[in-house]
Amino acid sequence: MRTAYTSDQIRAAEAALMATLPEGTLMERAATGLAVVCARMLGGVYGSRVVLLVGGGDNGGDTLYAGARLAARGAGVDAIIAGRRVHEAGLAALRRAGGRVTGLPGGEAATSATTPNGRPVAGSLPGAPGDGVTDDDAVVGGTVRDLIGAADLIVDGMLGIGGTGALREPYATLARLAGDAPGEVVAVDLPSGVDASSGQVEGAAVRADATVTFGAWKIGLLVDPGAGHAGRTELVDIGLGPHLPEPDAVALTDADVVALLPRPGASSDKYRRGVVGIAAGSEHYTGAAVLAVGGALRAGVGMVRYAGSAEPVAQVRAHWPEAVITTLAPGEGVEEVGRVQAWVLGPGLGTGDEARAIARSVLAEDVPVLVDADALTLVAQERSLLRRDAPVLITPHAGELSRLTGVPRELIEARSLENVRRAAAELEVTVLLKGSTTLVAREGRPVRINPTGSPWLATGGTGDVLAGVAGALLAAGLSGYDAASCAAYLHGIAGRRGPLAASDVAEALPETVRSLVNGLRQGRSPAKLDR
Ligand SMILES: NC(=O)C1=CN([C@@H]2O[C@H](COP(=O)(O)OP(=O)(O)OC[C@H]3O[C@@H](n4cnc5c(N)ncnc54)[C@H](O)[C@@H]3O)[C@@H](O)[C@H]2O)[C@@H](O)CC1
Numbered sequence: 216m217r218t219a220y221t222s223d224q225i226r227a228a229e230a231a232l233m234a235t236l237p238e239g240t241l242m243e244r245a246a247t248g249l250a251v252v253c254a255r256m257l258g259g260v261y262g263s264r265v266v267l268l269v270g271g272g273d274n275g276g277d278t279l280y281a282g283a284r285l286a287a288r289g290a291g292v293d294a295i296i297a298g299r300r301v302h303e304a305g306l307a308a309l310r311r312a313g314g315r316v317t318g319l320p321g322g323e324a325a326t327s328a329t330t331p332n333g334r335p336v337a338g339s340l341p342g343a344p345g346d347g348v349t350d351d352d353a354v355v356g357g358t359v360r361d362l363i364g365a366a367d368l369i370v371d372g373m374l375g376i377g378g379t380g381a382l383r384e385p386y387a388t389l390a391r392l393a394g395d396a397p398g399e400v401v402a403v404d405l406p407s408g409v410d411a412s413s414g415q416v417e418g419a420a421v422r423a424d425a426t427v428t429f430g431a432w433k434i435g436l437l438v439d440p441g442a443g444h445a446g447r448t449e450l451v452d453i454g455l456g457p458h459l460p461e462p463d464a465v466a467l468t469d470a471d472v473v474a475l476l477p478r479p480g481a482s483s484d485k486y487r488r489g490v491v492g493i494a495a496g497s498e499h500y501t502g503a504a505v506l507a508v509g510g511a512l513r514a515g516v517g518m519v520r521y522a523g524s525a526e527p528v529a530q531v532r533a534h535w536p537e538a539v540i541t542t543l544a545p546g547e548g549v550e551e552v553g554r555v556q557a558w559v560l561g562p563g564l565g566t567g568d569e570a571r572a573i574a575r576s577v578l579a580e581d582v583p584v585l586v587d588a589d590a591l592t593l594v595a596q597e598r599s600l601l602r603r604d605a606p607v608l609i610t611p612h613a614g615e616l617s618r619l620t621g622v623p624r625e626l627i628e629a630r631s632l633e634n635v636r637r638a639a640a641e642l643e644v645t646v647l648l649k650g651s652t653t654l655v656a657r658e659g660r661p662v663r664i665n666p667t668g669s670p671w672l673a674t675g676g677t678g679d680v681l682a683g684v685a686g687a688l689l690a691a692g693l694s695g696y697d698a699a700s701c702a703a704y705l706h707g708i709a710g711r712r713g714p715l716a717a718s719d720v721a722e723a724l725p726e727t728v729r730s731l732v733n734g735l736r737q738g739r740s741p742a743k744l745d746r
């Protein structure tokens with residue numbers, strides 16, 4: 216399990232640890248770990264060209280010390296001093312190791328960046344702009360632009376957990392130049408411009424090929440859009456572990472998911488493995504029923520009972536001879552369908568009277584219910600339906616959650632973590648919030664951040680498959696919280712190789728589960744290696 220923290224939690228843990236250690240120890244550990252990753256990214260250090268983007272805080276300090284190590288091993292290291300201040304001991308170390316230092320033209324950054332002697336950064340002013348002067352040059356100077364453009368490795372040490380709000384200049388321009396440059400970009404602790412505690416990005420932010428983070432995962436490295444800026448992530452242990460609090464957010468790993476997934480034993484039969492009921496599809500929307508049933512079957516359920524009207528019944532029958540089918544007359548509920556251990560309610564169901572009758576009857580059953588899609592619209596109109604003794608798992612995207620909670624969609628998207636947590640508490644249900652990062656929340660438990668999503672999944676019908684998978688796991692006896700987070704994890708891996716249609720995701724599920732289980736048995740993680 217990856218545990219993730221806000222910047223305040225990290226700071227508190229660092230303070231507690233620092234109190235037990237000689238000054239500078241943590242920065243030393245951080246810089247050592249960073250230099251190791253930089254060296255690996257460079258392949259050969261000697262003769263390589265490294266540019267450090269150095270902010271005014273300790274993030275810049277880490278970067279200068281790591282740069283000093285690379286310079287000592289023969290890299291050509293240029294530090295661009297971008298902050299109003301500079302970590303002086305780090306700067307001195309870099310100079311001693313033979314690194315070069317460049318300031319920025321004009322503005323506070325250049326006039327107040329100082330050397331260890333307190334003088335303005337020397338040798339810093341860029342050459343007079345000549346041909347090919349750009350707007351960027353006005354902010355950072357042509358010399359800096361050229362240095363960044365020629366670097367093999369650009370180290371983003373502008374902002375770490377001290378960053379707040381949108382990147383100010385000259386950081387924003389430097390972030391953009393780094394993004395346009397052909398060299399690899401490594402972010403120190405987290406990409407500058409990404410909010411450590413939420414993953415929010417307001418304005419420009421560094422897009423890193425890799426991020427080396429210190430002590431513990433920051434939530435912003437796991438939640439989009441921040442996660443999308445971080446590239447490959449590596450955690451450097453600086454000894455923070457014993458000082459960290461209980462996490463508010465976690466991400467499952469392959470091993471966690473394999474441990475949670477039900478596997479049939481010698482005494483299993485289809486009933487013990489779990490029977491999932493699926494109330495989905497309508498005369499107009501037949502595909503949702505086919506996909507939800509497919510997701511459930513491919514996830515390895517004991518049995519699927521499908522209940523719906525004539526048209527989707529015909530489609531489900533044609534696609535899935537494995538499903539046991541009940542045709543519902545208009546207005547009829549699911550009372551006579553037979554025993555099920557959990558229901559999936561809603562994909563393609565419609566929102567008219569017939570759909571409402573089905574929804575009421577499903578929610579009146581004394582088993583866990585997954586409420587998705589059209590059923591979310593129905594329960595938004597009739598909130599009392601959610602008040603029941605058996606567990607409820609809802610699987611909305613931001614728009615659907617907005618209808619249920621009244622919180623504007625944009626706000627849910629911008630502050631997804633906070634809003635999913637609040638929705639779970641207020642509605643007293645488990646919430647799986649779909650988005651570029653899928654989140655699963657249940658009151659009293661850390662929010663689970665799904666690490667396996669893929670943009671290829673943004674295609675019609677994938678949500679129906681996900682509902683089927685999660686329903687199958689609910690029927691097998693997992694809690695809503697575990698069923699939702701395992702389903703999102705598997706679905707994300709099954710959908711990572713595009714282009715794909717929703718039915719391809721369902722089809723990829725058995726192989727996804729097999730490769731997770733086999734990967735762990737062989738001591739490797741195929742899912743992670745391929746991502
Ligand atoms: N505290 C510790 O024990 C350790 C900290 N370490 C490093 O220290 C970092 C945190 O250092 P700091 O607290 O100095 O903070 P940062 O280095 O993240 O920088 C904070 C400074 O940036 C400026 N700033 C904030 N938001 C800005 C924005 N949007 N645009 C432009 N400037 C902005 C502020 O003026 C603030 O002073 C960590 O991320 C990590 O890299 C590591 O050395 C490990 C140990």
Ligand SMILES: [K+]
Nearest residue numbers: 371374403405
């Ligand atoms: K950074």
